[in-house]
Amino acid sequence: MPDPAHRIRDWLATYDSPATSVAHLLCDRHDPDRVATTQIGPDLAPTTLTFGELAERSRALAAGLAETGITAGDRVATLVPKGIDLTVTALAVWRLGAVLVPLLSSFAPSAVQERLIGSGARLVVADDDNRAKLDAPSPAWQVATTGPAPLRDGDRTLTDLARPGAAVDDAAVGGDGLMALLYVSSLVGPARGVPVPVRALAAMHSYHHHGLGVRDQDVYWNTAAPGTAYGLYHGLISPLLAGHASLALRAGFFDPELTLDVLGMYGVTNLASDPTTYRTLRAATKTLPPEVVVERMASFGEPLAPDVTDWVRDVFGVPVRDHYGQTELGWCVGVPNGDTGQDGAEPARGSIGPALPGWKVSVLEALTDEPAPLGAYGRVALDLARSPLAWFEGYLDNDSASRLRFTPDRSYYLTGDTGILDRQERLFFSTRDDGAILSRGYRVGPSEVEAVLSEHPAVQECGVYSLPDELAGQLVAARVVLEAGAQEGGELARELKAWVAERFATHAAPERIDFVPELPRTASGKMRRARLR
Template sequence: MPDPAQQVRDWLATYDTPTASVAELLCDRHPRDRVALTDVGADLAARDVTYGELADRSAALAAGMAAEGVRAGDDVATMVARGADLAVAALATWRLGAVHVPLLTTFAPSAIAHRLTPGTRLVVADDDQRAKLDPGPDLPEGSVSRVVTTGEAPLREGDRTLAGLAAAGAGAPVTAAAVGGGSPFVLMHTVGSAGPAKGVPVPVRALAAFHAYHRFGLDVTGDDVYWNTSDPSGAYGLYHGLISPLLAGHRTLHLDAGFDPELVLDVLAIHGVTNLAAAPTVYRSLRAILKTLPPEIAVRRLSSAGEPLGADVLEWARDVFGVPVRDHYGQTELGMCVGRPNDPAAAAEGAEGAEPGPDSLGTALPGWRAGVLEAVADEEAPPGAFGRIGVDTEHSPLMWFTGYRDAPAATSARFTPDGRWYLTGDAGTRDRAGNLYFASRDDDAILSAGYRIGPFDVESALLEHPAVEEAAVYGLPDEVHGQLVAATVVLGEGAVGDDDLAEDLREIVRTRFASHAYPRHITFAEELPRSPSGKIRRSRLGARRV
């Protein structure tokens, strides 16, 4: 294999071209009889799906979608659990040159409505998600042009099913669209504390960044049984649980079941997983139940992303699994760009001769250059100085983010005025060897059980309750989840803050925003702490509970 720098150039030459076709790159170019993914049910029953099956099913579905009016550039949203149906729906979307918009199945109608646009021609949903798309206060009549469900029969008049739509298109093959490296093929959404989620268009050339992390960060090989436990409707699960394995032609597992550490161990053992990528919550949960490793589990690579793992978990994993967990750092807008690579060649290139401390994020991965800027000047800070973590766009050939959809002000805030540096919004330090150390996050986003939760969305839901005058949402440290969502609420006159009201507030968040984001801890206060400018000081609220 070429050295990492040359390999990055080769991938860019393949993926950032006018003739780039996502469906061809992720599916059609691979041998038809090669296994693409293995669907695993909650009962651990498994079914292999080949690239040939994905090609045939997605081609027929694409023809059916085209008959429903889906064209290149349109948005196609999915609310589908991980597995073959999601892969087929995404590939069909890409065959048409359309844009895949993944929606978490935990979302309520208000969160769904914010992520749909007038260009959303079709929504593919599991049967148990269909009711969220019915007309109502958040989704007025006509908000969704067409709904396609994954079950055997339509659930509403006018709906179609995946199988029915594919059958209708089986006789009209669709040529995989060549959209070029600069065209978006995915629209992700990212959250913060200052407002609702912002759209992140992912261009086709980002495939080079995803492939580079798959190879150098995760070190997935053709002999691996690879499993990324993250939800493929979120960035890490989509980029590296669905897209990058298909791109590289590697088999991956898709477990359609709720999280359970015992089930994770069963999957590792029964399916012989050798390369595991998971959120820190998974490792913390395994540590709580696992003291010695069953002999049938033989994982050679462990990776984690989303937030730094503590030294205690890292030490436990090395003792139990016999291999280290490699921490990786990135964002929805970047993919993974910093970390401790599993691939020895990448480690040799990026390490600059010094072993980082256990609390380090690691160094920039191949194709990236990261650094720390001064707190008040757009210049690199000296080693050891606290500042803003950024990505050097001029020396990062894999950089692909150019801006949020319809949010120019938010885009400008992400870059220095000269465009040289992308600002992650995180703060930290850098040592002389190039190792980065995370210190704090600027946007107050809460990282809980692998989800990135914006306080704004939860606060907006809480304020819909008639008893609530003000609300502040923040994260509290938790040994398993990383952080738990917490809220401090100021009530209106005459309202009583008791356990019943607290449960009502949790329920309104579940039903008005998302079931994964409800506040586990709720306190009531007469007022919220604020800065002289009136901004809520969430850090003070969190400190009161520690």
């Protein structure tokens, strides 16, 4: 069996080649009779798609997309839940060498359209529930829908677009070619676009194998939304890359009983989910049904509290591995579930674990780019020269100043987090220093919420911050200074929450709004975010 370093070199050589074709790697090289994905409806009924069916359907759709003018490098956005339609659409886009722009269904129309304009999307594929978010006075994008709902002028369904039997030449875009564009929230200003090159497949495959430890015989379920990095990288891409079957639940809500039903009915053996799922399961579950047979578990998005990890081990009988990563990296730190020679190793209490194969994590001094002493707090960074799987080179429009650092001796990616490395080089996460709020598995930029709140006629200014919550991890909260004559109270607070949900995103709507006479500020007038709470 090859060691991790040898395996990673092989993946890098395969995925960073001028001849690299994404559709071949994710679909065509696999056994056509093997199941690629199983879509589970709200009634728990399954619909399966084999790799052979995926190849046939994605070729037919790619031919139809090509007729509409989509070609290599074009951006195609999706507002589609996880499942067969999304999988077929993504493969069709990649056959043409185009770039997938997955968007969150929880975004309001204004946030959706901001990202469509910023990405330069030429086509948007949406399901019936999200179609209305695409209406604009003079949209620059075409629209294709997945369902049978009445079509607007100019819309076409995926079925209408498909050209069964048509020949399609799969594009070879190479390792530096783009395959996806994702957006991340930031403390200041609008969301930033993260271009994902094809060579990032090596990092995704490595985490799938080493971090998640998914095996050929596993039933793998990743609960993350496909508009998030974890949902795209490891709910859609990495299972296809490895030729593994995965589950896609099409319920529009989270329900602990439904989750347990899926785990038991489908015999899930490998589960990847966010801390909110584990916390909610703990609150609602005393004992597991006997048919639940999960063998490997992973968590992403934020550190798990020790009491949650203890509960998972007590109830499921296996540990849940807490893994650390970002949209710009993939997932790169944590105790592995796969065959790295560290199987079964338990992390120190409170630590996430060591860097996964292919990565080198460092902690830098607060004010310099020098490594901090072991055991000292500092800024968490990735040593790029010693991280062969690193792929991020800058945000859309080449805005990279806040993440990449180059010194005479080292090049680093700054994560925006703080923490400690112990003598075994295990990472102890401390805090985020970029102000991002992690709520129910979503990353929320305070400035984006502030910008929307400030558009309300009753709001003079506001400050957005996080509140700890037992289930959600963090909740979005706001301090609001009202315009003269505005009447504070519960009715206005509910109106402001709905205002954010309707104009930005439901997951970013403040759960708590306090009306205050002024915001805390420094002598120079800058808002003191640390004092908002």
